[in-house]
Amino acid sequence: MISSEPVITVKNMVKKFGDFVANDNLNFEVYKGEIFGFIGANGAGKTTAIRILCGLSTPTSGEMKVAGFDIYRQTEKIKRNIGYMSQKFSLYEDLTINENIRFYGGIYGMKIADRKARTAEMLERLDLSAYGNRKIGDLPLGWKQKLAFSIAILHNPKIVFLDEPTGGVDPITRRQFWNLIYEAVEKGITVFVTTHYMDEAEYCDRVSIMADGRIVALDTPEKLKKRYDAANMDEVFLKIAR
Amino acid sequence: MIEVKDLHKKYGDVIALEKVSLSVQKGELFGLIGPDGAGKTTLMRILMSLLLPDTGSAIMNGLDVVADYKKVRLITGYMPGRFSLYPDLTVEENLKFFATVFGTTIEENYYLIKDIYQQIEPFKTRRAGKLSGGMKQKLALSCALIHKPEILILDEPTTGVDAVSRKEFWEMLKRLKDMGITILVSTPYMDEASLCDRIALIQQGRLMSVATPLKMTNSFPEDLWAVRTRKIYDTSKLLELIPSMLSVNSFGQVLHLVTKKGMHTAKSIIQFLSAQGEVEISVEASTATIEDVFILLMNHHKQNQ
Numbered sequence: 001m002i003s004s005e006p007v008i009t010v011k012n013m014v015k016k017f018g019d020f021v022a023n024d025n026l027n028f029e030v031y032k033g034e035i036f037g038f039i040g041a042n043g044a045g046k047t048t049a050i051r052i053l054c055g056l057s058t059p060t061s062g063e064m065k066v067a068g069f070d071i072y073r074q075t076e077k078i079k080r081n082i083g084y085m086s087q088k089f090s091l092y093e094d095l096t097i098n099e100n101i102r103f104y105g106g107i108y109g110m111k112i113a114d115r116k117a118r119t120a121e122m123l124e125r126l127d128l129s130a131y132g133n134r135k136i137g138d139l140p141l142g143w144k145q146k147l148a149f150s151i152a153i154l155h156n157p158k159i160v161f162l163d164e165p166t167g168g169v170d171p172i173t174r175r176q177f178w179n180l181i182y183e184a185v186e187k188g189i190t191v192f193v194t195t196h197y198m199d200e201a202e203y204c205d206r207v208s209i210m211a212d213g214r215i216v217a218l219d220t221p222e223k224l225k226k227r228y229d230a231a232n233m234d235e236v237f238l239k240i241a242r
Numbered sequence: 243m244i245e246v247k248d249l250h251k252k253y254g255d256v257i258a259l260e261k262v263s264l265s266v267q268k269g270e271l272f273g274l275i276g277p278d279g280a281g282k283t284t285l286m287r288i289l290m291s292l293l294l295p296d297t298g299s300a301i302m303n304g305l306d307v308v309a310d311y312k313k314v315r316l317i318t319g320y321m322p323g324r325f326s327l328y329p330d331l332t333v334e335e336n337l338k339f340f341a342t343v344f345g346t347t348i349e350e351n352y353y354l355i356k357d358i359y360q361q362i363e364p365f366k367t368r369r370a371g372k373l374s375g376g377m378k379q380k381l382a383l384s385c386a387l388i389h390k391p392e393i394l395i396l397d398e399p400t401t402g403v404d405a406v407s408r409k410e411f412w413e414m415l416k417r418l419k420d421m422g423i424t425i426l427v428s429t430p431y432m433d434e435a436s437l438c439d440r441i442a443l444i445q446q447g448r449l450m451s452v453a454t455p456l457k458m459t460n461s462f463p464e465d466l467w468a469v470r471t472r473k474i475y476d477t478s479k480l481l482e483l484i485p486s487m488l489s490v491n492s493f494g495q496v497l498h499l500v501t502k503k504g505m506h507t508a509k510s511i512i513q514f515l516s517a518q519g520e521v522e523i524s525v526e527a528s529t530a531t532i533e534d535v536f537i538l539l540m541n542h543h544k545q546n547q
Contacts, residue, residue, distance in 0.1 A: 043374050141279050171432060
């Protein structure tokens with residue numbers, strides 16, 4: 001499903017906070033339909049880079065395009081064409097499932113008929129049709145995360161950014177979550193994902209590994225394992241980051 | 243050192259702990275392994291006398307967590323899941339505060355925290371709120387240790403922490419254990435289970451299994467096959483149709499197929515797949531990981547519900 005058409009282009013991306021260089025000249029492209037893994041130690045600069053790519057923070061220098069839009073001048077257009085979900089913030093706990101969907105649908109300017117049709121389809125897919133009026137706060141974490149992801153792609157974005165989407169989730173739900181990711185990719189959505197589970201790094205088409213603000217490796221899991229003579233991505237990561 | 247008997251705890255209609263019984267030996271590094279919402283934090287908060295159980299009892303080194311709660315707090319060190327130090331105090335002030343509250347000094351027990359504290363000592367005049375995640379974690383551990391507790395209770399100390407820092411943290415725990423401290427630690431990362439002396443798998447308020455990690459994986463009751471294929475997703479869908487299949491899950495680039503004991507051979511699985519047009523695959527018998535055990539027990543539980 002991966003094409004050679006880039007949906008994210010990053011050239012010489014630099015972000016400084018005072019004297020501190022959070023992103024030190026990053027260069028990469030993400031292709032349409034790709035699952036792009038973005039891993040690195042805490043403080044390596046992942047979140048800073050994601051915030052810039054989502055149009056939430058302005059880089060110090062460099063040229064970047066996301067979904068065809070310029071990162072300096074077209075951040076509002078970028079925001080309309082991406083989805084975002086993180087472990088920490090996903091849905092409003094005090095609102096019901098339906099209310100959350102209405103809220104996000106409104107934010108992304110979805111037509112009401114569209115939203116209704118896609119909501120029904122999505123809840124059925126998740127076996128949650130009977131629970132539309134349940135408050136998010138009453139749902140188990142696994143359901144919340146699957147729902148949050150489905151809502152993040154409800155407006156059919158070109159790219160979805162997932163920041164540690166599976167943290168603390170049980171092993172069965174974690175895998176169901178990845179099946180949802182594969183289904184989104186089938187629909188042509190590009191997935192940009194961070195994780196601390198190294199087995200999940202193996203599910204990505206390509207993985208970029210950051211350390212101290214730089215990208216120190218970027219390739220398919222297969223090639224990374226070969227290059228670092230490692231049995232799995234956990235070993236690759238330990239060899240690079242230690 | 244820790245004796246938990248028939249603990250029950252409900253929050254409204256939600257059962258947080260259901261008949262939990264557990265004993266942790268002196269000097270043991272004991273892991274509570276389970277996802278968010280399994281009941282790990284509730285159990286730890288009851289042990290720390292921060293929460294009352296509905297029924298059941300918990301004894302820490304001979305002291306009842308309800309009746310003797312003041313004494314219990316003196317012999318235990320606790321690192322909650324959320325960063326709970328004073329963000330406006332500096333690193334050193336936080337440590338001094340905890341030492342003073344427990345009637346001791348930093349100097350008196352410095353040997354205990356030396357390895358850990360030295361790594362953050364260059365930043366001792368920095369406010370705790372301004373520390374990075376890894377440094378906060380080291381400070382919190384130092385504060386939990388400064389009164390030389392007999393029992394250390396750590397609630398998900400490695401959650402959200404990268405793989406390298408996680409390894410380092412476990413090495414610190416190993417050293418503390420070697421100094422004779424009994425440690426109860428919880429984690430949602432199944433791969434950390436093998437670093438514990440014994441573990442309990444916890445899910446929906448119930449302990450599903452308690453044993454050494456090795457015993458738990460060696461006594462996996464079914465057959466487990468490692469299947470390697472180019473098309474993980476397609477092959478996993480096919481394998482779900484194989485007779486006597488119990489589960490198919492991906493573990494990185496390998497599929498783990500679990501089938502009822504004695505029902506298959508590597509050959510019969512390859513035959514099944516090639517009849518469906520799948521070639522270029524390899525199948526071999528494999529040993530279970532803790533995550534395989536957890537998934538099996540979770541599925542058992544779901545079927546019994």
